[in-house]
Amino acid sequence: DAGITQSPRHKVTETGTPVTLRCHQTENHRYMYWYRQDPGHGLRLIHYSYGVKDTDKGEVSDGYSVSRSKTEDFLLTLESATSSQTSVYFCAIKGQNTEAFFGQGTRLTVV
């Protein structure tokens, strides 16, 4: 299995609080992605990174920010969590000529 670790795996938080999800890789892959998965929508891209400190927005980036200060870590932050951000969040990594490898997911519930 590709070395990807997401933390935490489960989190319950209150509306209006900030939340940070972490994705850590041991594969030294250049590209990292954050997706959210919701019924009927598949996986939607939130943000992605193509290198340290190089990030870009995906299709559903509103309310989210990311940071990548090291190759191995990609952080997703919900500045002020809302109930619409209750979802399962997946991190993925990708090399230059490889497919995307996925983490096990983080189930986030905003109450």
Next chain:
Amino acid sequence: AQSVTQLGSHVSVSEGALVLLRCNYSSSVPPYLFWYVQYPNQGLQLLLKYTSAATLVKGINGFEAEFKKSETSFHLTKPSAHMSDAAEYFCAVTKTSYDKVIFGPGTSLSVIP
């Protein structure tokens, strides 16, 4: 912009029957195409990928897919369904080997004994 459509959010087949899951893509350039499978409460696992080599691609667990440029399709098939094939299946596309990967909405496959 790239996009992926998967016809049928839910497909049911009998055990031993043919599995056919449909995927159509839109891309301005010849794409890279993928099928992923997701079992309950797990991440996504690659089934197979098309990277402009052979148009018929064989993957794991007996699955295969055929790239048809004229139809902009990449349908997934398996000759004989097993109970263990019940899962969610996602088709995905990317323009280049280093571009972002865009996913379809997924198809949930049920296998009836």
